[in-house]
Amino acid sequence: MAEKLPSAWSVDANLSSKLETATCDLQVIYRGSGKSDAEAAAVKANRPVPTSVPIFYYEVRVISKGRDGYIGIGFCADRVLMSRLPGWELHSYGYHGDDGCSFRGCSRGTIYGPTFSTGDVIGACYNQLEHYIMYTKNGVSLGIAFPGVNELLYPTVGLRTPGEKVEANFGTKPFVFDIDSFVQEQKRTVLATIQSTPIPDCDVVRRLVLSYLTHHCYCGTAAALARDLEKGGLQGDRLDSMLRRKQLCSLVEEGRIDEAIRLSQEATPMLFSAFPEVLFSLKCQKFVEMVRAGNDEATMAYGRSELCGGEQPGGATEAVQEVVGLLAYPDPQASPLSYLLEQGRRKAVSEELNVALKALQGEPSRPPLTTLYCQAAAVHKELASTVGRAARLVDLDSDMLGIRGESA
C-alpha cells in the first residue's frame, strides 16, 4: 500500500491564531498585526512527504502579497517552531518572496532566485533520490536550493504581514511546472545507472539461453545454438535426455497419454514412485481424452478404477471432481468445463511431466534463466517496498525487457 501524500494544510489546535485557512484548507491567510518578525506564523501540511516517494512536488500560488509579501515556502521537520518563517529554524528550509533568498536553519539568507509576489506560482520539489530541495517559479526550474537533505519533512508555508494570502496545490490540479518530464529525466538517469552495472561476460547469457532451451525441450534450437558455442555441440547424454523428455512430452501434447505413461515408466522406472502426483495428473488427463473421444461408459469405468480407487495424492479429490464433472454435460465442448479440453491443459500436464523428469535427474524445476527473472522481480519488489526509491521509478518488464503488460 502506498503511503498517503500531503493533501492540505494541517488545521488543528496548534494552528497559529494569526493564520486562517479556507478552500478545503488549501488557502492560508495572514490575520496577525505583522509588526515585527515575532509576528510571523507558519503552517505545515497534514502529512509528511512519505520516505518512499522518490520525487515529491507541490506548488503555491500567491493570491496576494499583502502589505510586504514576506512569504516563505518550503519544508520543515516535525517539531520545528511554527512562529517563525520557513528556513529560520534548524530542520527548516524556505525560499522567501521579498528578497528571493533561500534559508536553511538560519535567519540570514543566501542569494538564490528571483523575488516573487502576487500572481506568481512557486513550486517546491523534495528529491529523495538525490537528496536535495529545488524550487520552480511560474513553471521554470530555479535549480537546487538545498543539497544534502535527508530527513522526514512536511511541506510548509509561512506568512508575516497583513493581507498575505496563498493557495497550495498538492497535485489535485495540474501543476504549472512540467514535473512529469522532470521525473522522466530522473528515470533515465536511474536506467542508465542500471545499464552500466557490470555483469560477467557475455558467455553467461549464452549458457543461460542454452539451459533454457534444453529445459523446455527446444531440441533443434538448442542443438543449433550449441553448435556455435561448444566444440562438438551438445554432449551425448544431455542431448539424449532432452530428446527423451521431448518425446514423452509430445505424446502428452498429442493426447496419447497411455503411451506417455508406459514409455515414462520404461525409461525411468523410479519416476512415478517418486512423483505419484504426476502419474495422477496423467490419469486425469487420460480421463479427459476419453471424454473427448466420447465413450461415456468406458470413461466412467476408467474413472472408477483409476481415479477414485486406492491411495491418492493430496488435492486429488478436487481434481477428480473437476474432470468427472465433464460427464454431466451432453456437449462437454460447450460446457463451463470446456477449458479442460483445451490444448493448454495438455501443455500444463506435459510441463508437469517434464519437470518431474528433470527433478529425477537432480535438476531444478525452473531453468536458471527463469529463476533469474523471478529473483530480479522479487528483489525489485522488496527493494521498492523498503528502501529503494530509485527502484520505484523503474519497471522490470516494460523498462528493462520490453515486455508489455497484459491489459487487466
Place this chain on the structure above:
Amino acid sequence: MGKGESSSKKVIGREDWEKRLSDVKIRKEDMNKLVMNYLVTEGYVDAAEKFQLESGVKPEIDLSTITDRMTVRKAVQSGNVEDALEKVNDLNPEILDTNPQLFFHLQQQRLIELIRSGKVEEALEFAQEELAPRGEENHQFLEELERTVALLAFEDTANSPVSDLLDISQRQKTASELNAAILTSQSHEKDPRLPSLLKMLVWAQNQLDEKVSYPRINDLVNATLEDPV
C-alpha cells in the same frame, strides 16, 4: 558497517523467499520472446529459425537480413579475421571508419590468431607495423597490445596469466562487438534485452543488500540461491 547496523537488518528466510519466487508470474511466451530477441540480435540465424518452428515465436525482423551479419561474425568466430574485415568493408565501410576501438580489437584478434597458429615472426611484424602505431594514440589500446604480445613470452600459454586471450570466448567477445556495430549501422537495437535482466538483478541485489539479508544469487549461470547471512 557497524555491528548495530547489521543486526538491525531485516532477514528473509529461504522458505519465505522461495515462496516469493514461485509467486512471480512470467508467461513462457514472454520469456520465449526474450530468447528470440537474443538469438536474432546476436545473429544466431540457424537457432532463430529452429526456434521459430519449435516455439511458434515470430522473430522481430526478417531473418534473411541477418545473413550478411552472420557471415562476418562467423568469420571472426572461426578465426578468419582478415576475411571478416573485408566483408564488413563490403557491407559498409563507415562501420570501421567510425569505430576505432572495434577496428583495434579486430586487429588484436588477428594478432591472437597469428600467435595461435605459431607464426611468431609474422605476429611480431604485424604487431609492430599495424598495432603499435594505434597504441601510441590510445593508452588503453597500448595496454591491450602489450598483454597480447605477452602471449609470445610464455611457452605454455594455456597456463599463463594471459591464457584468456586464446580462449574461444575472446573470439566471441570480438565477434559480438563487431555484430553490435553492424546492427547499429542498420539502425536496429544493438544489444539484446536479456543482459538487461542480469544487470537489473545485479543492481537490485546490490541495493537491497544494504538493508535486507535474503537468499542472494551469486552464481548466475546456475541461478543458485545462497543462504542469507
